[in-house]
Amino acid sequence: MIVDFHMHSQCSDGQLMPQDVIDLAVARGCAQIAITDHDTVAAYTELDLQSQPIRLISGCEFSTQWQGREIHIVGLNLDLQAPELLDGLAWQQQARSQRAERIAAQLSRHGFVDAYAGALKLAQGASVGRPHFARYLVELGAVANFQQAFKRYLAAGKPAYVRTEWASIEQVCSWISAAGGVAVLAHPLKYKMTLTKLRALVTEFKNAGGSGIEVISGAQQPEQTRRMAALARQFDMQASVGSDFHQPGQPWAALGQIAPLPDDCEPVWSRW
Numbered sequence: 001m002i003v004d005f006h007m008h009s010q011c012s013d014g015q016l017m018p019q020d021v022i023d024l025a026v027a028r029g030c031a032q033i034a035i036t037d038h039d040t041v042a043a044y045t046e047l048d049l050q051s052q053p054i055r056l057i058s059g060c061e062f063s064t065q066w067q068g069r070e071i072h073i074v075g076l077n078l079d080l081q082a083p084e085l086l087d088g089l090a091w092q093q094q095a096r097s098q099r100a101e102r103i104a105a106q107l108s109r110h111g112f113v114d115a116y117a118g119a120l121k122l123a124q125g126a127s128v129g130r131p132h133f134a135r136y137l138v139e140l141g142a143v144a145n146f147q148q149a150f151k152r153y154l155a156a157g158k159p160a161y162v163r164t165e166w167a168s169i170e171q172v173c174s175w176i177s178a179a180g181g182v183a184v185l186a187h188p189l190k191y192k193m194t195l196t197k198l199r200a201l202v203t204e205f206k207n208a209g210g211s212g213i214e215v216i217s218g219a220q221q222p223e224q225t226r227r228m229a230a231l232a233r234q235f236d237m238q239a240s241v242g243s244d245f246h247q248p249g250q251p252w253a254a255l256g257q258i259a260p261l262p263d264d265c266e267p268v269w270s271r272w
């Protein structure tokens, strides 16, 4: 059974409309998916939830901060009407728009005076994020490509990098549990932490109410999968899988084309 519980639509920084994401998942043979846009559940209000040819689990990828790093938590199977969840998402949107304004101010200091308007247009109604500024700089001809926009301006340590004041792990987990959902630590390998540090993170995440880990995130080596499965077992956490799909042709993984969970993991979807 193909399951993919981490993907993005145009409601955040993905390229496809929510229904096109679902149609692609169906074409790839997925049985269950969750669209997990960054700090928004707008995809679910755009979709006709009653008539989908696939099991659609509600989801959202929340940004949090922990020890000065940005950590992502995927909430799955959420009650999308829960007031705590909606308040939490409003908090995150506020943090995000403040950041976009500060990025634009930095870019303006480097001569890109229309960066905010340009990024806003590219966001097409979604909240403005770094990828939109990157695309704007590419279209302007200021950089050769998307990667270069990050390398020169937008990546951590570069002139237009601005840290966002996200909610804490504890806050995000409380929103997810108030909405009856499951909190999953997203892409643990992406943080490039030592195993000791990662264990400290998982300990705090679990204490805050987190109960799952993405044992499979995109394309990864079998050895990495074994390490993440061992981590999940050690902390008695359930295992989730996700491609982190943003757009067709992305190098790290294709929607639905991810390795299966090792047999000794308890899948997060055993809950529903």
Ligand code: MN
Pocket: 008, 013, 038, 246
């Ligand atoms: Mn993204």
Ligand code: MN
Pocket: 061, 072, 186, 187
């Ligand atoms: Mn992420």
Ligand code: MN
Pocket: 006, 007, 008, 061, 244
């Ligand atoms: Mn993601």
